[in-house]
Amino acid sequence: MTNKVIMGFTLMLILIVPAMSLHASAQTSQSYTITGAGSTFVFPLMDNWRVEYNKIHPEIMLNYQSIGSGAGIKLLEQKSVDFGASDAPLSATDMQKAPGVLTLPESIGGITVTYNLPGIDKGLKLTGPVIAQIFMGNITSWNDPAIVSLNPGVNLPSQKIVVAHRSDGSGTTYAFTDYLSKVSPDWQTKIGQGKSVPWPLGTGGQGNAGVANIVKSTPYAIGYVELAYVFQNKMTYAFVQNADGNSFVEPTLDSVAADAAAASGSFPAADGDWSKVSIVNQPGSNSYPISTLTYVMIYKDLSTVTGETQDKSSQVLAFLDWIIHDGQQYASGLLYVPLPDSIKKIDENGLAEVTFAGGAVPEFGPIAALVLAIAIVSIIAVSARSRIGFNPKI
Amino acid sequence: MISVKMKKGSPITDKIFKFVAIGAATYVLAIIIMIVVNLTTGSAQIWQQEGISFLTGSDWNSVEGRESYGAAPYIMGTLVNAGIAMAISVPLSFGIAMFLSELAPKLLRTPLAMVIELLAAVPSVVYGLWGLLVFRLYIQNWIEVPLHNLFGDQSIIFAGTPFGLDIFTASVVLAIMIVPTIASISKEIMLAVPNSQREAAYMLGATKWEVFRIAVLPYSKSGLIGATILGLGRAVGETMAVTMLIGNATGAAAFPSSLFAPGQTLASIMANEFAEASQGGLHLAALVGVGLILFLMAFAINVVAHLLVARVVKSHEGAVLA
Numbered sequence: 001m002t003n004k005v006i007m008g009f010t011l012m013l014i015l016i017v018p019a020m021s022l023h024a025s026a027q028t029s030q031s032y033t034i035t036g037a038g039s040t041f042v043f044p045l046m047d048n049w050r051v052e053y054n055k056i057h058p059e060i061m062l063n064y065q066s067i068g069s070g071a072g073i074k075l076l077e078q079k080s081v082d083f084g085a086s087d088a089p090l091s092a093t094d095m096q097k098a099p100g101v102l103t104l105p106e107s108i109g110g111i112t113v114t115y116n117l118p119g120i121d122k123g124l125k126l127t128g129p130v131i132a133q134i135f136m137g138n139i140t141s142w143n144d145p146a147i148v149s150l151n152p153g154v155n156l157p158s159q160k161i162v163v164a165h166r167s168d169g170s171g172t173t174y175a176f177t178d179y180l181s182k183v184s185p186d187w188q189t190k191i192g193q194g195k196s197v198p199w200p201l202g203t204g205g206q207g208n209a210g211v212a213n214i215v216k217s218t219p220y221a222i223g224y225v226e227l228a229y230v231f232q233n234k235m236t237y238a239f240v241q242n243a244d245g246n247s248f249v250e251p252t253l254d255s256v257a258a259d260a261a262a263a264s265g266s267f268p269a270a271d272g273d274w275s276k277v278s279i280v281n282q283p284g285s286n287s288y289p290i291s292t293l294t295y296v297m298i299y300k301d302l303s304t305v306t307g308e309t310q311d312k313s314s315q316v317l318a319f320l321d322w323i324i325h326d327g328q329q330y331a332s333g334l335l336y337v338p339l340p341d342s343i344k345k346i347d348e349n350g351l352a353e354v355t356f357a358g359g360a361v362p363e364f365g366p367i368a369a370l371v372l373a374i375a376i377v378s379i380i381a382v383s384a385r386s387r388i389g390f391n392p393k394i
Numbered sequence: 395m396i397s398v399k400m401k402k403g404s405p406i407t408d409k410i411f412k413f414v415a416i417g418a419a420t421y422v423l424a425i426i427i428m429i430v431v432n433l434t435t436g437s438a439q440i441w442q443q444e445g446i447s448f449l450t451g452s453d454w455n456s457v458e459g460r461e462s463y464g465a466a467p468y469i470m471g472t473l474v475n476a477g478i479a480m481a482i483s484v485p486l487s488f489g490i491a492m493f494l495s496e497l498a499p500k501l502l503r504t505p506l507a508m509v510i511e512l513l514a515a516v517p518s519v520v521y522g523l524w525g526l527l528v529f530r531l532y533i534q535n536w537i538e539v540p541l542h543n544l545f546g547d548q549s550i551i552f553a554g555t556p557f558g559l560d561i562f563t564a565s566v567v568l569a570i571m572i573v574p575t576i577a578s579i580s581k582e583i584m585l586a587v588p589n590s591q592r593e594a595a596y597m598l599g600a601t602k603w604e605v606f607r608i609a610v611l612p613y614s615k616s617g618l619i620g621a622t623i624l625g626l627g628r629a630v631g632e633t634m635a636v637t638m639l640i641g642n643a644t645g646a647a648a649f650p651s652s653l654f655a656p657g658q659t660l661a662s663i664m665a666n667e668f669a670e671a672s673q674g675g676l677h678l679a680a681l682v683g684v685g686l687i688l689f690l691m692a693f694a695i696n697v698v699a700h701l702l703v704a705r706v707v708k709s710h711e712g713a714v715l716a
Binding site: 067069070071091093097160162167169170192193194195198199200201202203204205206213217218221 | 656
């Protein structure tokens with residue numbers, strides 16, 4: 001009789017406990033889709049992060065739409081993505097539209113001045129003001145005295161300079177014109193700084209690839225593209241005079257990182273006003289002066305985002321924490337500049353401020369451990385009980 | 395023997411038919427109205443700020459604090475680009491259509507017509523990439539550089555640095571893109587001319603050209619105008635391929651001053667700058683305003699086309715209408 005009760009009880013447990021533990025484990029492995037949108041510049045790196053993060057956390061999917069920084073900020077303002085990514089910081093008006101947004105630098109880009117001069121290798125020496133005069137159309141020939149005097153011994157051709165620039169609004173243009181505005185008052189007053197500026201001359205190419213294509217296929221052309229593009233396409237590029245004026249710096253991952261590190265002392269906190277932040281033209285003998293930060297932007301209170309749950313917000317945080325730490329190792333392989341420690345620190349402080357509806361976002365680790373522990377205990381219990389129950393009585 | 399039994403029409407099916415048909419017709423109207431309302435409200439800011447100088451000005455500056463917008467260079471660019479493309483493609487298309495309808499042996503007619511329609515189905519980005527990576531180098535080396543060297547910078551239309559990304563290349567590729575559209579419609583229209591007309595002309599001893607001139611052309615005139623306008627509509631609105639090839643100058647630099655100078659069209663400036671224009675700002679309003687201008691231009695083209703067709707139909711009573 002008691003045996004029968006035990007049998008029945010065991011059977012019940014056999015049916016219920018696995019169901020419960022299955023349910024519990026289903027919760028731990030519930031998949032989340034983190035959504036992000038914005039910068040096309042950071043897309044190759046973001047896509048790599050998606051793949052690598054998915055290997056460690058198969059339950060996390062990242063859906064990143066590289067629709068352009070401006071559109072990414074718009075989606076962030078509409079609260080329809082978990083994070084936005086932008087090559088330019090939020091402007092003052094954007095900050096009013098999306099109050100409480102944290103700005104987290106997530107990678108660094110360098111911009112090279114690339115040219116196509118038959119017979120001349122990389123390393124033409126240029127200063128900021130000379131670059132500005134070329135892109136304004138005041139220096140029109142390659143053997144202009146201003147260029148020749150910087151490059152003694154280089155046989156510069158007497159050919160017209162063909163200027164290529166970006167036709168689409170872009171963070172690359174923003175950073176390039178930021179630099180030119182800082183080094184050339186002439187540029188500052190006549191043209192200024194922006195994602196698209198009124199170019200007085202030249203041909204516009206779409207995207208970095210478009211400008212790279214024009215410069216590569218056109219002798220005597222000059223243009224500006226992201227660091228990665230010149231390396232990938234084996235293009236020739238100029239060494240640019242540093243802010244100190246004592247050397248011409250070759251654009252490399254190291255020299256761009258040196259520039260960013262030199263600037264990081266003056267950065268605001270993640271919830272501060274980043275609209276004036278610029279890392280161009282920083283001191284240091286090995287600081288390549290034309291560089292830019294790209295940012296991930298999230299709401300300080302993640303419950304602001306439509307459809308956000310507490311569980312998911314902790315996943316978003318875990319992912320962002322991963323990209324600024326472990327994720328950085330994938331940057332240099334794709335020719336992005338890894339974050340220096342000083343900038344990582346700003347990001348860490350920023351992420352620590354994130355809340356969900358006013359409360360701290362729970363760490364995911366302890367919950368997962370708890371659920372797993374319960375599951376294991378119940379499985380052991382079941383197997384122990386079932387051994388009693390199913391041992392045939394002889 | 396086949397016999398068709400017809401039920402007496404029930405009033406309900408009739409009502410459903412009426413409802414569905416009216417609904418479908420309203421849909422088109424509703425979409426157009428929504429487009430107009432959206433474009434107008436979206437661009438209201440720029441009209442308030444710039445007024446008429448948005449149409450006549452040539453400034454295009456989106457730098458914060460210095461914003462100023464004028465779409466005149468892009469309006470000109472669109473007209474010049476589409477104009478050159480039409481000048482190349484219309485004679486070519488009519489030639490193709492004439493060959494197919496009047497001269498081609500029956501055996502050749504169907505496959506050739508199919509090939510032309512296949513060309514119309516090639517996506518514009520493919521034409522754009524081909525133009526950018528392949529075709530422009532030939533244009534540059536075989537046409538632009540020789541012409542430039544021959545006439546030099548003194549000649550206005552061949553001035554500038556010829557390197558392939560300019561109004562000329564964009565127009566030529568655009569012409570290639572619209573030929574299939576115009577040609578295939580023109581062919582259908584010419585084929586629709588009753589054979590009795592041709593036979594009558596032959597009977598009077600007309601040659602093949604004369605048959606075309608006195609029998610086919612008058613009958614198909616209105617349809618050919620319609621086909622041309624359809625091509626023009628595509629040329630004005632074409633975005634992808636043109637953006638890749640026209641060189642994308644902005645502001646005063648985009649005025650089509652020379653065939654070999656980079657330009658910009660209404661469609662391409664939107665494609666270039668829309669994604670990164672700051673939301674709710676004047677820049678976005680200006681781009682929506684450009685969209686409104688393009689919409690009105692397309693509207694005007696269609697109205698003119700209808701008027702033209704109507705006039706031709708009137709003067710040739712009984713002509714074939716496309």
